[in-house]
Amino acid sequence: MARRGSLSATPAPSLRIGEVARRTGLPVKTIRFYCDEGLLQPKGRSAAxxxxxxxxxxxxxxxIRALRTMDVSIAELVRILEVRRAGVCNCSVLKGSMAAKVESINLRIVELAAMKDELSRLLDSWQDCGGAKVQD
Amino acid sequence: MARRGSLSATPAPSLRIGEVARRTGLPVKTIRFYCDEGLLQPKGRSAAxxxxxxxxxxxxxxxIRALRTMDVSIAELVRILEVRRAGVCNCSVLKGSMAAKVESINLRIVELAAMKDELSRLLDSWQDCGGAKVQD
DNA sequence: AAAAACTCTCCACCCAGTCGGTGCTTTCCA
DNA sequence: TGGAAAGCACCGACTGGGTGGAGAGTTTTT
Structure with missing residues (x-):
């Protein structure tokens, strides 16, 4: 009832790249890059x-920002967004992606912890320097 | 007691790059790359x-592997290893690096968690698709 | 009208590797 | 002993995900 036809709501906000950058916190250059990659498709172009x-x-x-943070590749994002744009519900696709990424993040955390430990052991093995002392 | 002079122990193992790769699990090319960058300095070269x-x-x-896993840059590693090679105890340098990196990792984890939440919220907002339904 | 801010395209550069090609050296095995 | 296979060297190009700058046009502000 509220919305009849295309008259009332959101006629055509038409944000320019700078405004988008301001609102998302992403650099203008990055947004341009995403457009070039087909990741983001501006609704159109102004006369200029x-x-x-x-x-x-x-x-x-x-x-995009959320998934990039989780190291989903641009290529994969292109696929995800294409599906989404096609009007197909991609909840499950996205959920799959997310689950996979969360998994890989957990793995990475384990990896980091292991490296942290390895370094700690290494550091301990150098303790013979006394802690003070330095020169050759 | 065991080691007197340079006769008995580890005379000159002289591993070649392939063996190093095998032992560290790093690709040969990567090791070569590290050498090129001055990160790793082979003890010498064979006649060939x-x-x-x-x-x-x-x-x-x-x-190197541990710190790279923690995203310490090659440039920083060069510095760290130079100090180490100079015979100077760099426990504190390394500890500083580690502390900083662990900190940034924790930050990253927080960031990831936030993005995970953001995505979850987004996904929820799409639930209206019903969950089933898909094709074209 | 002039100046400042914004946007465009294009090209080069960054990092940390990775790949492929070509040619020499070493090792294995019959 | 000889020849194939494996290993190594160097070189240049390429990758992904941006980032930076130049030079030109557009829009907004003063």
């Missing part, structure tokens, strides 16, 4: 050729 | 020009 974005693009950037 | 490594190099690779 400026990229124009909308709220949906912002939502996509949220996903 | 083959890089020759010793146990000390293996120890260094352990440090």
């Amino acid at each position: 050729g400026y990229r124009l974005f909308d709220e949906e693009n912002l939502a996509e950037l949220t996903i | 020009g083959y890089r020759l490594f010793d146990e000390e190099n293996l120890a260094e690779l352990t440090i």
Whole structure:
């Protein structure tokens, strides 16, 4: 009832790249890069050729940012977002991706812990330097 | 008592790059790359020009591997290993590095957790798809 | 109108490796 | 002893995920 036709809600916000950058916290260059990679698709261009974005693009950037933080590759993100754009529900795809990444993150944490320990042992084995003392 | 002079113990193991790779689990190419970067310094070269490594190099690779896992840059590692090679005790330097890195890792974990949550919220907001339903 | 801020494209560069090619050296095995 | 196979060297190019700068056009502010 609320929304009838395309008259009332969100007519065409048309954010420019700088505004998107400001809102997402991502550098302008990075957003441009994402567009080049087909990851982000601006709704259009202004007469002068400026990229124009909308709220949906912002939502996509949220996903992108989150998954990139989790080291999902650009290529994989392209696939995920394509599915999403096709109107297909990709909850499960995304959930799968997330689960996999969370798993790999946990693995990485274990790895880091192991390396931390290894370093600690190494450090201990050098303790014979006394702690003070330095020169050759 | 055991070791008198340089006769008895470890005369000159002189490992070649392949053996080092086998022992450390690092690819040969990576070890070569580390040498090129001045990170790892083979004890010498064979007549034919083959890089020759010793146990000390293996120890260094352990440090390198551990710190690289923790995202310490090559440049920083060069500095750390230079100090170490100079015979100066660098326990404190290394400990500082480690502390800093552990800190940044913890930060990263927090960041990851936040992104995980953000994604979860996003996923939840898509639940309206019902969960089933997909095709084209 | 002038200046500042913003945007565009294009090209080069960063890091930490990784790959492939070509040619020499060493090792294995019949 | 000889020849294949494996190992090693060097070189240059490529990767991914951006980042930086130049030079030109556009929009906004003063």
